Amino acid sequence: METLGDLVAAGRGRTGVLFESPERTAPYSYGDFCTNVWKGGNLMRHYGVRNGMRVAVVAGPKNPEDGDEPGYLRDVPDALLAFLAATMDGAVVDMDPPGAVDTKALVAPAAWLDRYELAPGTKALAYGGPSDDPTVAQFERELWSENPLQPPGELSPADDALAADRTYTHGDLLAAGERVVSDYDFDAETTVALRAPVTSAGALVAGLVAPMRAGATVLLGDGETADVAVAVDDSVPEERVIRPSELSV
Template identity: 40%
Template sequence: MNAGTVDDLLTRELRDERIGLVDATGREYDYHWLCTTSWKAGNFLRHSGVREGVTVGVVGDGPLALLAFLGTTLLEGTTRFEPPTDLADDDEFRALVAPVDALERYDLPRGAQRVGYGDKPDAPDVHHFDAGLWSENPSFPPLSIDPETAILTDGERTVSHGQVLEAARGVVDDADLAADDRVVVRAPLSDHRTVVAGVIAPLLARGVTVLSGDEDEREGERGTYAVSSASAESVPEPNRIDLDAVSL
């Protein structure tokens, strides 16, 4: 696919009934849902001040965490998966998206917003991500994102849309990743390479991202490829995309 930035992987013409995401319970989501709900996530997070130049912390590894990342990406924001709990001195930090029961663990800078998912939050200043997604506008304005725009950070290194797509194309080519291939994420999303190989590369190939969560050992073989480090334990998938081989 000819994509200059990650938002090009979520455009209106790419919406169809092909499966694009599977969660840890085995529930399947098609590309129509993935694109449209990513737009909703972006529209919702915009209300929390997410925009270019700010960082959004995302806690968790399920579909809602992935939607928070994609919504942030559409707004030209930068995602930091699994951020530390002490963020008070990070002036660029704008919002934290996390399970409701985890939000209180984090010390955020003044003005940063807390966005909870899962249970309905009791605190009036906490936005409910689940409810916001379903009530938001299912469309998104046209984008023109510079490939040099930051997309991911781990607090030490920040990578751009262009770098992520270049690395993802390398994964697609090296693994011969094809449409409908299932890529099981068996490494933390806090590693940029996991996002590249387990999320962006399948989007490029029109494949399927499978989020293993805590049930990976009980599910057996669920995909064509597993994204993990070579030093990790054996995986049930017939092929491994080794994180050490991801050029980022």
């Protein structure tokens, strides 16, 4: 396994549950999620996303409530899907974009789009909502009708995938994910509670890449306790905690 594309392809063949959330009526299976990642990659290619381009992704619930802040996931993990989808096209993703966004695309909750000033060449794709702006693409609706095949193009372990405190390659993220799997004994029976904002490499590795590598299940929102939590501090019900800031990525 050399790139995030390999991670998604392997997940496409799994039969287990990737995400569980109290906001969903049914679990989100590996097969459905990874097929949708492929669809998302093809959708972003339709809007011109290609190797080396920048894409901004804002994580949040479909219908944000007062007090919700970018970075946290409460329901369907559209932002994580968008992150992986963009990397399928070779894009470099910023999961914590500034207020002024100058990237090829911005994927964000419809209710938060007015927080961002988009450059003329930036295409807005919204999940939740819908948006009243006719220039904004509805992410879920367009995703539904996209090609469910793996996006074309070749990826390399040395290709950049994430722009955070520094730029991380596909190889960086996969190697760090392997270390988490080994250090915390992740397997297909492991449940991982994602209780940290997914704006850093450490949170994405521990809360997405490592669980997908092991076939584990990620719990979102305020649900049942898990075998391990990805959290910024110890104020969680789980005894085992992975702090994103302490991971070596």
